Amino acid sequence: MELEIKNGTVYDPLNKVNGDRMDILIKDGMIVKKLHGKHEVIDASGKLVMPGGVEIHSHFAGGKETAGRLLRPEDGARTVYPKRNGLRSGSGYSMPSSFTAGYLYAQMGYTMCNTPAMPPLFARHTHEELGDVPIVDKSAYPTFDGNWFVMRYLKEDDPDKLAACVAWFLRATKGLVIKLVNPGGTENWGWGKNAVGIDDPVIGFDVTPGEIIKGLAEVNERLKLPHSIHLHPNNLGKPGNIETTIETLDLGKSIKTDKGRQSIYLTHAQFHSFGGDSWKNFESKADELAKYINSCDHVVCDTGNVTLDETTTMTSDGPMEYFLHNLTHLKWVNKDVELETAPGITPFIYSRKNPVHSVQWAIGLELALLIDDPFKVLLATDHPNGGPFTRYPRIIAWLMSEPYRRYYLEERVHKGAQKGSSLATLDREYTFSDIATVTRAGQAKALGLSELKGHLGVGAHGDVAIYDINPSEIDPSNDFKAVEKGFAKTVYTIKDGEIVVRDGEIVAAPQGRTYWANPVVDHELDREMLKDVEQYFKKYYSVNLANYPVQKEYLERGREIQIDARDVK
């Protein structure tokens, strides 16, 4: 199967292609230099061509994601997707059902999506559900924030077994990334308590959040994982939490990596950039975080934009969700997971009329505009926590247009956003190349998957998004509505060389790959570590060890990333 995309205006930052008119050639699902046989041609003249989008942090599938859907039939009834063209039906405004999520991402030009908080014990669920998310390639990040083995080896000061055990969990859960959510806080939540600072004690384990973060950041590099640790720090969503955030990021300074990428990935930075000491004097500290990130090279973040929608918050940060529930008194789900983590869920209604929410909206944009290098600040809403991923086109338009932002600041949101943030003073406007960076190239690079993903050079997957936007004619600053509309649905989305979206409609829904990491450590070490695992399982887990690892049946198109880490012994 061969395909030629002719004459498009191409933005491919990883290959330094910046709006050049060129042809993209795909053969057997990969980008190639030359085509030989008869092939299909797509005329992309006057169209915007980018690599397929890469979602680095979106809660689109998994146990708490489904619990969130179950909790909110009103969200399901709000938006329904009828069955058409032989596809599956679905529902959900803030939290679309599984098939629908795959279709919607593909329609926006995304070809890879990663679900960022998988409790290991629920990995089987996540993979079962990922199997029902069509088209996009996928992965899941297992959570280690309250992992009893991790805390035990940290306390026993046994970094080798710690590394071996993390490798085992990645293998057992078919996970790609070490994810940390409110480290230590989720374990304390087992007693209704929390850990808000990096030196707070973890009850019963004699370690601190800081030790967990640092220990796992080191393990991450020893295991040579593609991505860095993926961190949701302590103290999310509290006034004044910028201090905790900066202290946390400092922990990554001394971590050495030879991967040429960050050592800490800070997710949904917006929720961690709060100043003030109450909701009354709440203000943005985006400038402080931006200054920090601009002056170092060990941190990459995503924005965690708030889009001012009614949504369903769902994180593995159980104590934070309880805190939110106490603010709003809306219904609340808690799902503590033995020996591992503590997800929670509660609906949240972001209101344009609310000063705090309006400042939050501003912070997400400030971060994107104040951090100089777009490879360091990627676009995400922490779907659905800051808002649904279907709002990405609007965020893109905000970033590309100062007048659009000004219109929101002056006419749409609470005046508090002008006082509580610096957004009104920022006139930077993103270019198409910046947009390509913060929606695909940067994600692929931060994930360590930029050989295959996020670019259009030879050897990359044949994943391409073609938008009905003519970069040589449009003025994004003033035509922001056209930008928003143009990014909402592609004219073509191509996945592995196959046309999956045509004129905004899904025309094929193949199964995507699921990536997972398998760092192989020294065999002896692995055996020693497994003895501990066996003993703990017998005593403390509620399932037998033999029934814990995710079986291969759950990954229809599994892609193992094997890593030689035998020097860990």
Next chain:
Amino acid sequence: MEKHTDVICPFCGTLCDDIEVHVEKGRVMEALNACKLGNAKFMSMNKKHRHLVPMVREGDGFVETTIEDAVERVARMLLDAKRPLLYGWATTECEAQSVGIELAEEVGGVVDSCASVCHGPSVLAIQDVGFPSVTLGEVKNRADLDIYWGSNPMHAHPRHMSRYSRYPRGYFRERGQQDRTVIVIDVRRTDTAGIADKFLQVSPGDDYELVNAFRTLLNDGDIPDEVAGVAKKDIEGALELMKTCQFGMLFFGVGLTMSPGKHRNIDNAISLVIDLNKYTKFSLMPMRGHYNVTGFSEVLTWQSGFPFGVDYTRGYPQYNPGETTSVELLSRGEVDAVFVVGSDPAANFPKKAVEHLAKIPSAVIEPHETPTTYLCDLKIPSAIAGIEVAGTAYRMDNVPIRVRKIMDPPAGLYSDREILKMILEKVREIKNGA
């Protein structure tokens, strides 16, 4: 002799995964670690009574037919109906449930589980107020107070207390039983009450009042000397235990969900637990009966957005309990064909619903003879999930476990999943031909 370890018991929502089954020449010799109920399920494999071919009603009796004919009959029945009901799903694996949901969508029918006659009210209550819960291992490692309300695990979930609550040693409960207190609240002194530290006998139908009494006291109100048949001092005593424990757990059963008040009882019980979180860590969990009723709600929710009673007649999922749920649809005569998989509605639906079921075309996939197979027009025997077929099941705390295959089904028998796939293909074939 083959020895199978770490086998999952496909019987109740406890989903024990430590069974050791000995099989010799296609016969189950022993099922170690299983309780009486689980053991009976494994041992029933040795009974001779299984049907191996589909049977179709003819006059007063049934005659044998082929699987191809049976598949075509079900496909045509579903396509001919204006609004077919696809019901059951609690005793089959998620992979089969998934095909069943796709089939319901394809024929524009209603798909529903037995939640509407057991824990449906719990789901409604969750959708009202939420659901603070934990996995069962959390209970084992942390709980110092377990309450069973309207639930008699000694009989319905015999290993629940030994695996998770009353007896096991846990990380923070090293002394096991001595570190834990158990309260039972029920309308009669059950066997479970017999081993509890405290028993509150609530007068039948008054559960709501008793929950209210707890909440009133907790929120600084006062109550009469006796509420719902329980003395004030006993209510106060139990409440004190709840407030002062380190980690409390409320397990509730159909005694609470199906007593008058139904989802309002659970609403109130959840609210009580949420209130208690101001004092200490407190959670709750429904004691789900069939081993994979939870799995069905998971699969249906991620695929459609809703957990049970999903109506696809308009081409998209609609959920309106009371309107799109089986008992009501049948009682009001609003469905015109019924396809049952892995369930026995004739045994536990109200009379009016069963009468309508008997009147309209019906088919059932079911390994055994049941009251429903007697009523229906077509019965297709299938392999037994969790013993002859591997697949996913979700424990009562939503933990997903892969049930194992430990023996082959008798020759000629297909799994639920395979039969459903054949029907789905046939439906598409007929639709495309037309």
